[in-house]
Amino acid sequence: METNQSVTSDFTLMGLFNHSGPHLALFSLVAATFTMGLLGNAILIFLIHTDARLHTPMYFLLSQLSLLDVGFLLVTIPKMAADFLEEEGTISFGGCAAQMFFLMLIGVSEGVLLSLMSYDRYIAVCHPLHYPVLMRRQVCLLMVGTSWLSGVLVASIQTSITLHFPYCASRTVDHFFCELPALLKLSCADTSAYELALSISGVLILVLPLSLIATSYSHVLGAVLHMHSAEARHKAFTTCSSHITVVGLFYGAAVFMYMVPGTYHTPQQDNVVSLFYSLITPMLNPLIYSLRNREVQMALVRILFRTGFRSKR
Template identity: 55%
Template sequence: MLNRRNMGPWLNHSLVGDFILLGIFSHSQTDLVLFSAVLVVFTVALAGNILLLFLIYSDAQLHTPMYFFLSHLSFMDLTLICTIVPKMADNFIHERKSISFIGCGLQIGLFVTLVGSEGLLLGLMAYDRYVAINHPLRYHVLMSQRVCLQIVGSSWAFGTLDGLIQVVAAMTFPYCGSREVDHFFCEVPALLKLACADTSLFDTLLFSCCVFMLLLPFSIIVASYAKILRAVISMNSAQARQKALTTCSSHLAAVSLFYGAAMFIYLRPKRYRAPGHDKIVSLFYTVLTPMLNPLIYSLRNREVMGALRKKLNRWVTDCQK
């Protein structure tokens, strides 16, 4: 590890120099089509999450714990895509691939905070589904407003703490050589490859942190759904079993999308990581997943579709007056 007293020039250079984001697309015809597809997905994700937030907060029938959690999930997805895609698009269109040192730090902090918070919230939402199916008569007692605020607050708190730790640690390393980040946004593992200091200790800490932030909520999901499955099997009515499984299907789909990509990125040993693979999978859960989540929770949910129809009917009626 380099002595911090001897890092003065390097630290000064790190603080004033820009990083270069190599991106994921070139300006070939194929990549232009793919970039256009990303912009379409971004637009759909933006519209879908904003619409879902509007429906949840404007329709009294959606003022329940599950939709309260879903509103925060949509807000996290909305903020995540706005943290990543606009800068990526600006760099691609203007062929200006630089990002400032401070901008890189902000992007890291927001990205880690949002991904960590969303992972924990998805895990704790499994507990909500467990209570709804296993203790339906006590649901509103066990999932009181206080409990819901504690679940959401703890998700944001742990995610924010994780983000602060990673951004402070990553931004204090000296970057005195190449400043080309082989990614389309400032991601900590890609950035650490440019550090002119021994990062092995922080790499180990980062891996341990990722394991904790992924496996803790994942263990809550497994435990909750194990009890849910036991309760569903013991139900006498096929209709009741179908209703219970339908209640969980949207959450399971969102969990599969998020944890499948996140575990592939962060739980692989370093020697098996390839920048090309990481960029493609990162594109999946930073752009595609935020688009799919509102679609999963709206198209597969009668209450959300009912609220949407009411708003559309009211809008048509107002227009006809």
């Protein structure tokens, strides 16, 4: 066992692409998607911060979702792009630990936040008269604090346990960033007990928020079907369907990675799923959720109009 352990603390990331023609085109597509995701989320955060009409609980929670999505993009894609351009994939032990910690923090926080946002929609649709009280500023801050604290707690525990395992001489991670399942495959020690505990905790971390989401939207659906106004029904359905779409994209990838045992999916499938939730979903979220929303569009028009008016003066 001692002789199999690595004498260096660095890891090597396999990356997604080699330098062949088709892979260069795919890399360009990833770079464009990254730019779109970063720009879309940054615009959304800016609009919500600057436009007083968007200073509502729903948009405050959406700004936090965009902040987490920016985190997903920045933690994974720049390192992958740098490795591709420099044609090397080494990452230090500390860098690997930081990447794994922040990814876990952001992922858990976003999962909890999405479930709490479903509660916001439940209150808005089912108890609109009580909405200002039930979703007052203190409650919103408590929701956001709970999501971030959950992420920090889970990330601290999982990262510290994972990095305490001894790692074998071949420290090549068959992935494009340091993710917990990929790292466990390199350990010289028997990690089966920890993987079982990880699956159980993964079920709790994923199933509890999903249960809240399912409960909230079952009540919302019932309330929407009983609405007499077609316009109110359409507005409620549009807002809630956007949220359900985002939840489906995020949780679908998370369930595959952390609830399906590693023996049932290949490293290639892991790469695709990880790329999906670290790049595709953060790029789609502002488009699905907010930038097609009329209130957000009007806020963008007002900002552009004010900017144009100032430049003319």
